[in-house]
Amino acid sequence: MKECRLAVGLMSGTSLDGIDAALVEIAGSGLSTRVKLKHFLSAPLEPEVAGRLLRIAAGKPFTSGELSQLNFLLGMLYSEAVLKVCKQAHIEVHQVDVIGSHGQTIYHQSEPRFICDRPVASTLQIGEASIIAERTGVTTVSDFRPRDMAAGGKGAPLIPYVDYLLFRDIRRGRILLNLGGIANLTSLPASARLSQISAFDTGPGNMVIDALVRHFTQGSKRFDPHGGIANSGKVIPPLLDDLLMDPYFGEQPPKTAGREQFGEAFVSKFLAYSRSAQFEDLVCTAVELTARTVADSICNHCKSPSLYQELIVSGGGAHNDFLLRRLAVLLPQMKILKTDDFGIPVSAKEAVGFAILANETMHLRPGNVPSATGAIRPVILGKVAVGKNPHWFRF
Amino acid sequence: MKECRLAVGLMSGTSLDGIDAALVEIAGSGLSTRVKLKHFLSAPLEPEVAGRLLRIAAGKPFTSGELSQLNFLLGMLYSEAVLKVCKQAHIEVHQVDVIGSHGQTIYHQSEPRFICDRPVASTLQIGEASIIAERTGVTTVSDFRPRDMAAGGKGAPLIPYVDYLLFRDIRRGRILLNLGGIANLTSLPASARLSQISAFDTGPGNMVIDALVRHFTQGSKRFDPHGGIANSGKVIPPLLDDLLMDPYFGEQPPKTAGREQFGEAFVSKFLAYSRSAQFEDLVCTAVELTARTVADSICNHCKSPSLYQELIVSGGGAHNDFLLRRLAVLLPQMKILKTDDFGIPVSAKEAVGFAILANETMHLRPGNVPSATGAIRPVILGKVAVGKNPHWFRF
Numbered sequence A, B: 001m002k003e004c005r006l007a008v009g010l011m012s013g014t015s016l017d018g019i020d021a022a023l024v025e026i027a028g029s030g031l032s033t034r035v036k037l038k039h040f041l042s043a044p045l046e047p048e049v050a051g052r053l054l055r056i057a058a059g060k061p062f063t064s065g066e067l068s069q070l071n072f073l074l075g076m077l078y079s080e081a082v083l084k085v086c087k088q089a090h091i092e093v094h095q096v097d098v099i100g101s102h103g104q105t106i107y108h109q110s111e112p113r114f115i116c117d118r119p120v121a122s123t124l125q126i127g128e129a130s131i132i133a134e135r136t137g138v139t140t141v142s143d144f145r146p147r148d149m150a151a152g153g154k155g156a157p158l159i160p161y162v163d164y165l166l167f168r169d170i171r172r173g174r175i176l177l178n179l180g181g182i183a184n185l186t187s188l189p190a191s192a193r194l195s196q197i198s199a200f201d202t203g204p205g206n207m208v209i210d211a212l213v214r215h216f217t218q219g220s221k222r223f224d225p226h227g228g229i230a231n232s233g234k235v236i237p238p239l240l241d242d243l244l245m246d247p248y249f250g251e252q253p254p255k256t257a258g259r260e261q262f263g264e265a266f267v268s269k270f271l272a273y274s275r276s277a278q279f280e281d282l283v284c285t286a287v288e289l290t291a292r293t294v295a296d297s298i299c300n301h302c303k304s305p306s307l308y309q310e311l312i313v314s315g316g317g318a319h320n321d322f323l324l325r326r327l328a329v330l331l332p333q334m335k336i337l338k339t340d341d342f343g344i345p346v347s348a349k350e351a352v353g354f355a356i357l358a359n360e361t362m363h364l365r366p367g368n369v370p371s372a373t374g375a376i377r378p379v380i381l382g383k384v385a386v387g388k389n390p391h392w393f394r395f
Helices: A045-056 A063-089 A129-136 A144-150 A159-167 A207-218 A225-231 A239-242 A262-273 A279-301 A320-332 A347-362 B048-058 B063-088 B129-136 B143-148 B159-167 B205-218 B225-231 B235-244 B266-271 B279-301 B322-330 B347-364
Strands: A004-011 A018-027 A036-044 A100-101 A104-115 A116-126 A140-142 A173-179 A182-188 A197-206 A309-315 A335-338 A383-385 B006-011 B018-027 B034-044 B100-101 B106-113 B120-126 B140-142 B171-179 B184-186 B199-206 B308-314 B335-338 B383-385
Touching: A004 A063, A004 A347, A018 A063, A018 A347, A018 B205, A036 A063, A036 A347, A045 A063, A063 A116, A063 A129, A063 B063, A063 B106, A063 B120, A063 B347, A100 A129, A100 A347, A104 A144, A104 A347, A104 B063, A116 A144, A116 B063, A116 B235, A129 A140, A129 A383, A129 B143, A140 A239, A140 A347, A144 B063, A144 B129, A159 A182, A159 A347, A182 A239, A197 A279, A207 A262, A207 A279, A207 B129, A207 B335, A225 A279, A225 A320, A225 B159, A225 B347, A239 A262, A239 A279, A262 A279, A279 A320, A279 A335, A279 B063, A309 A320, A309 B140, B018 B063, B018 B347, B034 B063, B034 B347, B048 B063, B048 B106, B063 B129, B100 B129, B100 B171, B100 B347, B106 B143, B120 B143, B129 B140, B129 B383, B140 B347, B159 B171, B159 B199, B159 B347, B171 B279, B184 B279, B199 B205, B199 B279, B205 B266, B205 B279, B225 B279, B225 B322, B235 B279, B266 B279, B279 B322, B322 B335
Parallel strands: A004 A100, A100 A140, A173 A309, A309 A335, B006 B100, B100 B140, B171 B308, B308 B335
Antiparallel strands: A004 A018, A018 A036, A104 A116, A140 A383, A173 A182, A182 A197, A383 B383, B006 B018, B018 B034, B106 B120, B140 B383, B171 B184, B184 B199
């Protein structure tokens, strides 16, 4: 067993912006895991590929042929991202020990629905791992979510286990906040045991902000870099109060949110104000909604909120300085940090996470947090496609 | 490493008849593999499940939700088949070391087609292996075909490797003939090396015969048990001559066939004769077509046909005594045997095969035959979902 391993984590999120690839050096496994990012890139998805995936994920019908071809095509694009991140880092791909590929989620339904008279919850990611393993020669772990769901979990969130390995602290209570389209947090009390972790989606992260920016700029801007638009507006109190009435915010965790809750229908509540309000005020209100629901979640849904001293932010929303300032105001007892302060750029954290989850699988360690997903037990996540480096295995 | 292992092979074919489960004891691996069937069952698929799969495989549009739910549901049904075959054999499922699950093919296209401006060949099987591994607790290998295709192969046929392990002989040249919907053969010269194997689809096996029986009995019969219908008819020479002109039969192997070549359109050639000919004569002609194209394939497409002394038949068509008699007449130099003569019932052979392929994967051995699939190299097939028995692995 090597002391240090090279791993690549691949993440392509539901926003379909691109394929994130993180090349990391990992020492140890489990609680002894240490990780060092060597290189990170985000490869944009071709518009035609993104468009097809978007239609499929939106529930539009398609044929088995289209899906099968896309599954293989994505495997090829993921392989190219691996080769590219290695090349840019001046590392030969055969030196890489394992790849962890999240895949592209095209369906995720954690509440059972009936099919053929049976209640079935399911999740489906595509991006053929056999292609990745063959084209890179590197053993590839994929399909992490189905195993947690097979064990009765919601299949999400999976990053809390990584948060636990990398960010737990003996003396400081920490909350990890990822500001993606949806905002989610992992609370790690000081000296936390795995069973003490709670993790859930607080509500919208950037999803509503970005939707408003796209709408009012007719798509010429896709987000509000550093929060400049919001900073020039002001909160619309009746709109904010109305939004905060959404029942999701009052629900007890574990809970997950998505485009179903905070997509078009939710954004239309803002648009109803667009005659009487400035665009900047709507964006400012959306930022305030994210900040307020994060702060309220910490105060209302985390046990003993006073025990947390640090809020460590990641995700695209971590670039929004205005949002971070609002979080600092609403959570005066907490120090606001970014994952960059721990050597992991805010955009790379999820990709790094799947490299670490792959390393856990290869060490036959479970990678889910039952208290976060609802699974009945910790399970070894994923499926392993063996590369040209099978020295990792010995049966 | 245990000397003897218990394995379950799962096969559910494109005919959608049911889920075949073979419980076997396997000793060794590679050329030292020995296998003993302990129990076999075929669990029928519920009509609603079969109907949905049939529509999807036929290219009808569906949503990501339907596919995702079916993938998980099939995983559950496969798990139930594993539990059932163990129970009937009075074996505790936790004693089983590995499961090899072929999955349900919903798409297979070995010739590249363009998608998003790239040529892509692909194959897609469903039946979530994470569900099987979790519900049975047994390490499960699935998705065998994609890896061969990733290595440039056609992803089929995969059984020739199993034929090589189980049926090669030092002195006797043997041909393994599987009479499924499509008929395929594996030729194993005496003392064959892997590179000397050829394997290909000869043309229709039972597909055309069964289609005629279903058509003329309005579905009250699904096949011609033991060939009694064909036996009471006679060949229609002009029809047979016409059918034998199909360009597929003249093509050089490697070649694969399916419903595209020998489905409805092909059967309509028979139906055009139905005014002037008896039903029994049409069925008899279909049997003759299968027998002739098998015999011609051996004579024309196998190197040195005189070197083969035994024809070992498996698949549903092996029950068709009339077809076997015709083969014996057309191939007088060969002894006609069934796989039963070697301890493997004709219906169980493919399921046994995937148990053996899973055993090879767990021993980090390739399971494809490049001369049969066209792959550029032998590759370790499948993806491994780890069960509650990870003592198999040591990294």
